[in-house]
Amino acid sequence: MRKIFDIHTHVYPDAIAQRAAQALGAFYRFEPRGGGTFSDFLQDSSGMRQGFLLLGVATNAHQVASVNRFLAQCVRSACAQGYAAYGFAGLHQDTPDMAAALESARADGLCGLKLHPDIQGADINDRRFYPAYDYLCQNHLPLCLHMGDDRPAFRFSAPEKLRALLRDFPKLRVLASHFGGYREAEHAAEVLYGEKELFFDTSSTLWYLPPQTAKKLLHRMDSEHICFGTDYPVFRIRDELSLFDRLDLPEDFAEKILWENAHRFLENVPCPTAAPSFRQCSQ
Numbered sequence: 378m379r380k381i382f383d384i385h386t387h388v389y390p391d392a393i394a395q396r397a398a399q400a401l402g403a404f405y406r407f408e409p410r411g412g413g414t415f416s417d418f419l420q421d422s423s424g425m426r427q428g429f430l431l432l433g434v435a436t437n438a439h440q441v442a443s444v445n446r447f448l449a450q451c452v453r454s455a456c457a458q459g460y461a462a463y464g465f466a467g468l469h470q471d472t473p474d475m476a477a478a479l480e481s482a483r484a485d486g487l488c489g490l491k492l493h494p495d496i497q498g499a500d501i502n503d504r505r506f507y508p509a510y511d512y513l514c515q516n517h518l519p520l521c522l523h524m525g526d527d528r529p530a531f532r533f534s535a536p537e538k539l540r541a542l543l544r545d546f547p548k549l550r551v552l553a554s555h556f557g558g559y560r561e562a563e564h565a566a567e568v569l570y571g572e573k574e575l576f577f578d579t580s581s582t583l584w585y586l587p588p589q590t591a592k593k594l595l596h597r598m599d600s601e602h603i604c605f606g607t608d609y610p611v612f613r614i615r616d617e618l619s620l621f622d623r624l625d626l627p628e629d630f631a632e633k634i635l636w637e638n639a640h641r642f643l644e645n646v647p648c649p650t651a652a653p654s655f656r657q658c659s660q
Contacts, residue, residue, distance in 0.1 A: 378424075379635060380636040381425060381426050381427060381605065381614070381618075381635050381636060382426070382427065382429065382430075382636050382639035383429040383605060383606055384429070384552065384580075384605065384606045385521070385578050385580040385607060386431055386432065386606070386607060386608070387413070387431070387432055387608070387610065388414065388415045388431060389413045389414065391414050391416075394412060395412070395413065398610050401610075405611075407611070410610065410616060411609050411610030411611070415454070417610075418609055421613050422460070425618075426460070426614060427460065427461060428460055428461030428639070429461075430462075430521070430643075431448055431451055431455075431464045431465070432464075432465050432467075432491040433448045433464070433465060433466050433467030433487075434492075434496065434497075435468060435472075436497065437469055437471070438469040438471040440469070441466075441467060441468055442478070444466075444467045445466045445481070445482040445485065446485065448464045448467075448487060449464060453486060463643060463646075465489035465491040465521050466478070466479060466482035466487045466489070466490055467490075467491055467492075468506075469497060470503055470505040470506060471505070476509070476511075476512045479512050479513075488518060488519075488643075488647065489518050489520060489521060489646065490518065490521070491520075492521075493534075494522070494523060495523060495531040495534055499533060500533050501522060501533065501534055501535075501539050501542050502538050502541050502545070510549055514546060514548050516647070517645065518646065519550040519551065519646060520549060520552070521551075521554065522551060522552070522553055523554050523555070524553045524554050524559060525558030525559040525561045525562075525565060526559055526560065526561075527561050536553075536565040536568035537568055539551070539553060539568075539575075540569060543572055547573075547574070548574065550576070550642070551574060551575050552577070552578060552604070552642060553565070553569060553575055553576065553578075554580055554581075555580055555581050556578075556579065556586075557569045557570075559581060560585065562582055562586060562591075566597055570598060571599075575602065576638070577602060577603045578603070578604045578605070578606035579604070580606030580608035580617075581608040583617065583621060583624075584612070584620060591624055592626070595624070595626070595630075595634075601633060601641055602641075603633075603634055604634060604638045604639045604642060605617075605634050605639075
C-alpha cells in the first residue's frame, strides 16, 4: 500500500460543518464533495491517508480561540488513532495579541499557522500579520497560505504579494497552496518558483489544469518541495488521487509528492503533540 500524507485539509465542528462547507462552496462557486465533519474526514481517510495536516481558518478575531481549540482536539484524537496528524492554527488580522494567540495554540498542540487572505479580506503582506510572522520565525514554525484567485476583487493572495513577503522574512518556511496560485498556477510559476524556503501543494488545482500542463509545472518545481493535498472537504481523497494518478508520474517522483516531501516540510517542527512519526507510519 502506498503511503499518503495529505498536507491540506479542513474540518469543522458538527454543528456548523454543513454551513461552513456550503459557504466555502458559494465563495468559490462549486459543490464540496465531503461533509466537513471530523468523523466524515476520518471515514474518508480510512485505508487511504496515513497522515495529514489539519488547517484552521478564522473569519473574525473572536473565532480564533475556539477554532484552534477544536482543531487541537481533532489532532489529539487522530494521533491516538495512529495517524501522523498535525494542526496549524488559524489567526485573524484583527487579533489583538498575535504572539499570545499563537503561543496558546502551540501549547495546545498546534505547530504552525494557516491564513486564507481572500476569505479573511487581508493581503498576505499586510503589516498587521507581521507580529505573527516574527513569532513563526523566532520559533521555527511554518506558515501555510491559501494562494491565488483569478477574480480581480480577490487579489489578497496574489503571488507577487508572497514574493514581497519572502523578501521581508527570508527564513520563513511557507507552504503555498494550490500550485502557488488558485486558477493561476502558470502565472505563479513565473513569480514564485525557485524561492528557497517555499513549498507548494497540489490541492484544488488538478481538476482544472490539463494533465500535460500540471506535469510541466511539477517538473519545473524543486522535486522535494511539492506536496499532495486534497483540500478536503472540497475533494474526497479518492477523487483527488484519481486526478493525481492520471499524471502518470515516475514512481519515485510520485512517492516524494505523496509522502516524503511533507516530511521535509514538517521535519524539525517543534510539535508538542505526540504524533506518530513518519517513520512509524512507513512501517
